[in-house]
Amino acid sequence: MTDSLTHQLSYQLSRLLSILLFLGFAASAWSQNLRPALAMGGDFQALCYHDVREDPSQEPDRYTVSTAQLVQHFAWLKENGYHVVSLEDVIQARQGKRPLPAKAVLLTFDDGYKSFRTQIFPLLKAFNYPAVLALVGSWLDVAPKDRVPYDDHAYHREDFLSWDELREITASGLVEIASHSYNLHRGILANPQGNTLPAAITRLYDPARGYEAEADYRLRIESDLARNSALLEKHLGHRPRAMVWPYGRYNETAIAAARKAGMPVTLTLDESRPTNTPDLGLDRVQRLLMTHNPSVADLAAALQPPARPDPIRVMHVDLDYIHDPDPAQQEANLGRLLDRVKNMGINTVFLQAYADPDGNGAADALYFPNRHLPMRADLFSRVAWQLQTRAGVKVFAWMPLLAFELPSGHPDRQRAVQALAPGQGGYPRLSPFDDRARQIIRELYEDLARHAIFQGLLFHDDATFSDYEDNSPAALSYYASRWQLPPDVAAIRQDPVLFKRWVGFKTRHLTDFSLELAALVRREQPNLRTGRNLYARVALEPESEAWFAQSLPNFLASYDYTAIMAMPFMEGASEPLPWLKQLVETVTAQPRGLEKSVFELQAVDWRDGNQPIDSTLLAEEMRLLQVRGAVNFGYYPDDFLQDQPRFDVIRPNFSLRTFPHQEARR
Numbered sequence: 001m002t003d004s005l006t007h008q009l010s011y012q013l014s015r016l017l018s019i020l021l022f023l024g025f026a027a028s029a030w031s032q033n034l035r036p037a038l039a040m041g042g043d044f045q046a047l048c049y050h051d052v053r054e055d056p057s058q059e060p061d062r063y064t065v066s067t068a069q070l071v072q073h074f075a076w077l078k079e080n081g082y083h084v085v086s087l088e089d090v091i092q093a094r095q096g097k098r099p100l101p102a103k104a105v106l107l108t109f110d111d112g113y114k115s116f117r118t119q120i121f122p123l124l125k126a127f128n129y130p131a132v133l134a135l136v137g138s139w140l141d142v143a144p145k146d147r148v149p150y151d152d153h154a155y156h157r158e159d160f161l162s163w164d165e166l167r168e169i170t171a172s173g174l175v176e177i178a179s180h181s182y183n184l185h186r187g188i189l190a191n192p193q194g195n196t197l198p199a200a201i202t203r204l205y206d207p208a209r210g211y212e213a214e215a216d217y218r219l220r221i222e223s224d225l226a227r228n229s230a231l232l233e234k235h236l237g238h239r240p241r242a243m244v245w246p247y248g249r250y251n252e253t254a255i256a257a258a259r260k261a262g263m264p265v266t267l268t269l270d271e272s273r274p275t276n277t278p279d280l281g282l283d284r285v286q287r288l289l290m291t292h293n294p295s296v297a298d299l300a301a302a303l304q305p306p307a308r309p310d311p312i313r314v315m316h317v318d319l320d321y322i323h324d325p326d327p328a329q330q331e332a333n334l335g336r337l338l339d340r341v342k343n344m345g346i347n348t349v350f351l352q353a354y355a356d357p358d359g360n361g362a363a364d365a366l367y368f369p370n371r372h373l374p375m376r377a378d379l380f381s382r383v384a385w386q387l388q389t390r391a392g393v394k395v396f397a398w399m400p401l402l403a404f405e406l407p408s409g410h411p412d413r414q415r416a417v418q419a420l421a422p423g424q425g426g427y428p429r430l431s432p433f434d435d436r437a438r439q440i441i442r443e444l445y446e447d448l449a450r451h452a453i454f455q456g457l458l459f460h461d462d463a464t465f466s467d468y469e470d471n472s473p474a475a476l477s478y479y480a481s482r483w484q485l486p487p488d489v490a491a492i493r494q495d496p497v498l499f500k501r502w503v504g505f506k507t508r509h510l511t512d513f514s515l516e517l518a519a520l521v522r523r524e525q526p527n528l529r530t531g532r533n534l535y536a537r538v539a540l541e542p543e544s545e546a547w548f549a550q551s552l553p554n555f556l557a558s559y560d561y562t563a564i565m566a567m568p569f570m571e572g573a574s575e576p577l578p579w580l581k582q583l584v585e586t587v588t589a590q591p592r593g594l595e596k597s598v599f600e601l602q603a604v605d606w607r608d609g610n611q612p613i614d615s616t617l618l619a620e621e622m623r624l625l626q627v628r629g630a631v632n633f634g635y636y637p638d639d640f641l642q643d644q645p646r647f648d649v650i651r652p653n654f655s656l657r658t659f660p661h662q663e664a665r666r
Contacts, residue, residue, distance in 0.1 A: 042093035042278045044085060044104035045303055047073075048269060048287040050111055052119040062291045067119045069293055074127050076296045077105060082303075086130035087176050087242060087265065094282055105303075107131040108267060108287060110180060110244060111150075112139070112161045117169065124174050132267070133169070134180035134244035135161075137228040140235075150185070163235045170236055178242040179263060182228035184221070185246035190451075193382045198249040201524070203450055211369055211451070221254055225261040241265060248289070249453075252523040255283050272527055274305055284526065312561065312598050313346035313656050314634025316398070319367050320355060321641055323377055333641065334383060340640045340647065341391040345655030349387050350458045350531075350563075350634070353380045353397045353448060354404075361427035361462060362403035370447035372406060372440055381452035388453070396456035396531060397448060401514055402429035403462035404444065412436055417470045420489050424468035432513045434474035445517045449524035456529035457521060458563060459514050463532065465506045465549035467493065479505075499546070506549040511558050531561035531598065536571055539564060539586050552587070556596050561632065566621075567602035569613070580621055584628040599625055599633040603645050612639075615649035622653040 050063035052070050065073075077084060083101035093100040107124075109116055112135040124131055139148045139160055147154040161169070169175050187196030189205045200221065204212040212220075225243065233239040243258040248269025258266050270286040280286065288302045322337060324330040341349060354363035355376045366373050367380040384395045405428050406413040412430075415437040419425030430437035468489065469475075476487040483505050485492055492498045514532060522528045538550045545551050555562040566583055573579035580599075587593040601621050605611045618635060625633050635645065652658050 042090065042100050042276075044090055044093075044100055044106055044276050045274055046106040046108060046267065046276060046285055046287040047299075048267075048289045049107070049109050049120075050290075051113045052115045054119070056293055063289075065290055065293050067123075069295065070120065071123060072296050073290075073294075073299050074123055074129060076299065078127065080300075084127070084129040084131075087132055087178075089130075090282065091265070094278065106285075106287075108134065108178075108244065110134045111136065111185075112166075112180075114159055114161060114165075117161055117165045121169055121172075121175070125172065128174075130174050130176070132176050132178050132242060132244070134178040134242075134267075135166070135228075135232065136180045136185045136246075137182035137231040139185075141231070151187070166236060176242070177232060177236060177240055178244045178267070179225065179228045179232065179240040179261075180244045181246055182224045182231065184224055190385075191378045191381050193378070195382050195385050197381070197385060197453060198247045200246055200254050201249045201251050201453070214450075218253055218257070221257040222260060225257050225263070229261050229263070242267060245269075248287075250284070250526065252526075259283070268526075270527055274303060309595065310347065311656065312348050312632035312634070313344075313654060314348045314350055314563075314598060314600070314632075315341060315344065315346055315638045316350040316600065316634055316636030317352065317638050317640075319352045319379055319383060321637075321639060322383060323355075323367075323379055330379075334386060337383075337640045338386055338391050340638075341387060341393060344647065344651055345657035346393060346634075347656060348394050348396065348456075348634070349391075350396045350398045350636070351380065351384055351387070351454075353399050353452075360405075362405040362429065363400050364405050364407075366444070366448075368448050368451045371443050372410070373404060373444070374407060378451075380448070384452050384454050388455075394455040394529075396458040396529070397452070397454045398458040398460060399445070399448065400427075400429075400460045401463035401510065401517070402432060402441065403427040403460065404430055404441065406430075406440070412440060415440075415474070416472065417465070418472040418475075419466065420468040420471045420493075425466055426464055426469070427462045429462060431470055431472045431474050432509060433470060433472065433478040437474075438513070442517065442520055445521055446524075449521040454525060455527065456531060456560070457518055459530075459532040461533040461535065461565065463510050463514060463550075464535075465510070467499075467503070467546050470506075503546045503549065507545060507551050507554055510549055511554055515558060529560040530558075531563045532559050533563045533565055533600070536565055536567065536583055540583060552590060552593075556590055556592060560596065561598045562596060563598045563600050565602075566599040566633075569605045569607060570602055572607075576617065577620065577624055580624055581628060584625060584630050588629065594630055594632075597630070597632060599630055601633065601635040603635045603637055603639070612644045615644075615646040618645050619650050619653045622650065626653070 049065055051061060052065050052067055054067050056064040056066050082103045082105050084107055085100055085104045089100060090106060092098050107129060109120060109131060112133060116133060142148050142157045144157050146157055148157055148160060170177055181200065184199040186199050188199045188202050190197040190202045191205055203217050229239045239262055241263055242265040243263040244267045250266065250268055255266055265282045267285045267287055269289050271288055273286060274288060276286055322330060322333045324333060353367050355365040355367065356362060357364055363373065365376040367376055369375055369378060387393050387395050415430055415434040417425065417429040417431045430441060432438055471489045479485040480487040485498060485502060492502050518528060518530050532555055534550055534552060534555050535548055537544050538548050539552045566580055568576035568579045587597050601618060603613050603618060605613055622633065
């Protein structure tokens with residue numbers, strides 16, 4: 001050990017002891033904290049740190065924490081009864097061999113910066129805290145004088161740990177080395193517009209060859225993880241058993257690849273719940289990301305569950321407003337949308353993923369690559385990613401459940417919902433009772449999930465059956481074989497008992513199919529939230545379930561959010577505000593009704609030649625919702641090109657930066 005390094009470590013330790021004395025730690029208290037009380041089960045929390053510097057302001061980075069702040073974090077954890085555990089402790093607990101201590105915390109450090117040796121490692125030894133260190137193989141393979149490309153920044157190789165330093169660190173027994181991939185810590189081209197998305201979950205777009213095939217994608221991920229494991233074994237003597245996903249992004253294919261490479265434990269940056277409980281597998285450990293040099297108060301808040309869910313504010317956006325044959329105009333349209341969303345101060349966008357140019361309510365084309373419908377433009381992935389990264393909002397992909405019009409000549413075009421007689425049905429839809437139609441819809445949702453990154457699904461209002469549907473041959477066969485009903489809609493309608501059973505079965509069938517699709521999408525978007533449009537009449541008149549195959553209690557129990565179409569003019573209400581008040585009161589009476597409902601106001605009167613609704617009235621409706629206790633609401637459509645509804649009029653009542661809630665956590 002060199003004299004300069006010895007001096008540096010001595011300085012760090014003396015500084016640490018000064019802080020501990022200031023915080024009032026006595027030797028007896030220290031020893032007592034080393035004997036944690038045992039907890040029943042395997043609950044633990046995980047923290048994710050990156051670089052640590054004496055003075056982060058010298059090279060600003062949202063992921064950098066100061067040395068002084070890290071010391072305070074470590075000391076606060078010890079003083080407040082938290083017990084830092086190793087990955088081995090976690091695995092042993094999940095295997096039922098020994099329980100974790102109460103308030104267990106796993107410390108993880110990503111990327112392998114030099115500061116792990118100079119700033120972090122001495123503190124781990126002083127506190128006797130174990131940790132996980134995740135390494136990117138391609139960065140370690142860079143020659144000593146070359147640069148390491150990391151997003152928009154090029155680091156010196158010397159900014160990262162050397163193999164000699166890593167061998168010293170692992171020899172301590174405190175630090176477990178994890179894989180952070182060989183070369184997946186980067187963005188790769190995802191669409192023709194030039195977006196680069198995380199390499200671990202993105203199907204590469206090649207302008208010459210098109211989109212990466214699934215088999216090629218799987219092989220790329222498997223090869224990368226295997227290569228990094230072999231590299232770490234070569235230099236450190238053992239293969240990693242944990243994979244830390246770059247940017248926290250992963251999917252089921254990636255998890256399977258990690259398992260194949262001998263890494264059954266994978267760590268994410270999911271923060272949907274602050275505690276990893278035994279029902280959450282070790283193949284997707286959720287970590288709390290430490291950013292912006294957080295204080296001890298920030299750390300304490302992060303470790304506690306939120307008092308209530310964040311309120312939802314939604315702009316419902318048609319991609320048709322952005323799409324333009326002229327690429328320059330399309331980019332200008334996107335820029336205007338991003339500015340409006342960011343300045344509005346909201347947290348959610350319901351974004352159209354399909355196109356309906358003939359206006360009949362069914363998708364004729366899609367805004368993503370797929371196997372069955374024309375692609376109008378590969379636009380959804382770009383807009384969704386830009387909304388997330390530049391406007392800071394969550395994006396729900398707005399999709400039909402059934403209303404897909406297959407192109408002329410498609411062999412399955414006729415596998416459609418049929419009414420008992422003409423004029424008794426709704427939108428053109430594929431029948432969810434037809435096995436082939438269901439498979440087509442599954443594949444469309446699978447294609448969407450593979451080619452974009454988003455946080456939620458909103459099922460469109462096409463997911464209905466009238467009391468005369470479905471009369472297709474596939475549906476009639478299904479009624480008889482699965483529901484023990486007559487294969488005859490007219491006969492079912494004539495028997496009140498059979499009719500009631502039929503209505504209930506259809507309601508649940510649509511819900512079950514939508515949840516099946518959501519589960520399929522979660523293979524690519526693991527933290528997916530769900531929402532589904534509900535006609536307001538169904539909430540106000542429960543008996544209308546017979547005409548829609550929708551049910552407010554069913555929706556509240558089945559989805560994260562029920563997007564109630566709170567549209568008085570569409571419903572023919574003569575007085576919009578009293579009508580809206582009645583709707584809110586009805587929803588309030590349902591268990592968790594307000595918490596799980598999003599009231600979607602209308603910004604256009606479709607019954608009056610698509611005239612815009614007065615923005616002042618829309619603002620009044622928003623005030624009414626807030627006064628009546630509704631915290632989740634939005635409107636459709638947003639015409640950002642025409643400033644409709646007017647930004648200056650609705651923002652005071654709509655923005656999360658103003659009234660009545662603080663802006664949702666990001």
